[in-house]
Amino acid sequence: MKILNFGSLxxxxxxxxxxxxxxxxxxxxxxxxxxxxxxxxxxxxxxxKAGAQVWHAGAVGASDGEFLIRELEGAGVHTDFIFHTxxxxxxxxxxxxxxxQNCIMLYGGANQKIDREMADRVLENFSxxxxxxxxxxxxxxxxxxxxxxxxxxxxxxxxSPMDEKIASYPLEFVDYFLLNEVEASDICGMxxxxxxxxxxxxxxxxxxxxxxxxxxxxxxSVYRDGDKQLRQGIFKVPVVDTTAAGDTFTGYFIGGLxxxxxxxEALRYAAAASAIAVSKAGAAPSVPDRAQVEAxxxxxxx
Numbered sequence: 001m002k003i004l005n006f007g008s009l010x011x012x013x014x015x016x017x018x019x020x021x022x023x024x025x026x027x028x029x030x031x032x033x034x035x036x037x038x039x040x041x042x043x044x045x046x047x048x049k050a051g052a053q054v055w056h057a058g059a060v061g062a063s064d065g066e067f068l069i070r071e072l073e074g075a076g077v078h079t080d081f082i083f084h085t086x087x088x089x090x091x092x093x094x095x096x097x098x099x100x101q102n103c104i105m106l107y108g109g110a111n112q113k114i115d116r117e118m119a120d121r122v123l124e125n126f127s128x129x130x131x132x133x134x135x136x137x138x139x140x141x142x143x144x145x146x147x148x149x150x151x152x153x154x155x156x157x158x159x160s161p162m163d164e165k166i167a168s169y170p171l172e173f174v175d176y177f178l179l180n181e182v183e184a185s186d187i188c189g190m191x192x193x194x195x196x197x198x199x200x201x202x203x204x205x206x207x208x209x210x211x212x213x214x215x216x217x218x219x220x221s222v223y224r225d226g227d228k229q230l231r232q233g234i235f236k237v238p239v240v241d242t243t244a245a246g247d248t249f250t251g252y253f254i255g256g257l258x259x260x261x262x263x264x265e266a267l268r269y270a271a272a273a274s275a276i277a278v279s280k281a282g283a284a285p286s287v288p289d290r291a292q293v294e295a296x297x298x299x300x301x302x
Contacts, residue, residue: 002130003047003258004153006057006122006144007040008111008137009068009082011091012243012283020095020103029095036071037092037283038111039135039160042244046251046273047133048076049289052258057081057122058138059110065089071284081122085113090137100239100278106137106161114139119147128152133254136161142169149173158250159183171207178213178250200224213253213267215246220271223263232267235275235300244286248277252293272296 015029040058047054055078062084069079090109096102119140132148133156134141148155156176159166162183185192188202196216203212204224211225220233252273256266273293280286
């Protein structure tokens with residue numbers, strides 16, 4: 001069983017600021033850090049550090065994205081299916097406040113130049129039972145989902161960043177949803193003030209064949225598989241940077257399932273890994289390896 005992550009590759013420009021810039025305001029930042037990032041890249045690194053064999057598919061610009069490929073390879077990710085396109089690699093401008101919270105603006109760049117020919121060239125190397133992980137930062141997602149479903153692949157969708165395109169995707173093909181309360185509310189057409197349990201019940205109603213992980217920020221996460229429901233709390237740590245928290249969680253959860261962990265144990269590892277990630281600066285550089293996660297859990301007698 002292989003894991004294909006068809007996802008974004010970004011250069012993250014992270015500015016430490018006193019507060020998020022307001023309309024009409026010009027403000028000096030306290031520092032600038034340049035990191036590898038993109039939800040796809042972050043999740044591939046998390047998957048690999050969790051112990052999974054993962055192939056990353058995506059695209060970078062012709063001249064500015066090589067260090068992202070090296071970052072993936074250094075983490076043990078297979079990079080055979082990364083294409084080079086004209087123009088710039090995707091990038092993100094990230095404001096990080098003193099509490100570690102982030103405000104992010106994306107430029108798609110090469111991520112939005114994925115075409116159907118590229119998708120076909122990648123997918124022909126995967127088959128029934130293999131995992132396909134998708135976010136919402138590349139082009140041709142609907143086509144990729146259709147072709148992967150036809151091959152019998154297990155489709156994992158993290159619908160972030162949430163936008164109107166999500167509704168046009170064949171969501172009935174998704175085997176695993178990993179999403180937060182805002183994303184769940186938008187998919188279900190419900191208000192963001194709805195109780196998490198109501199959101200989960202509506203997701204199950206709409207997607208009865210899918211397994212669902214709903215992340216709840218400081219209240220942890222909930223997993224649902226039919227009538228079976230599990231809850232996982234957070235591990236409290238000093239927060240430095242939350243950029244890669246969700247991607248680390250996704251990588252460790254799916255990586256755990258591939259390794260044969262029960263869903264509850266995979267959730268626990270994912271929560272611990274994301275706690276370690278938020279205690280460090282940067283996106284991909286903050287993702288811990290499995291030994292760090294196991295040591296973290298042992299320290300807390302988990």
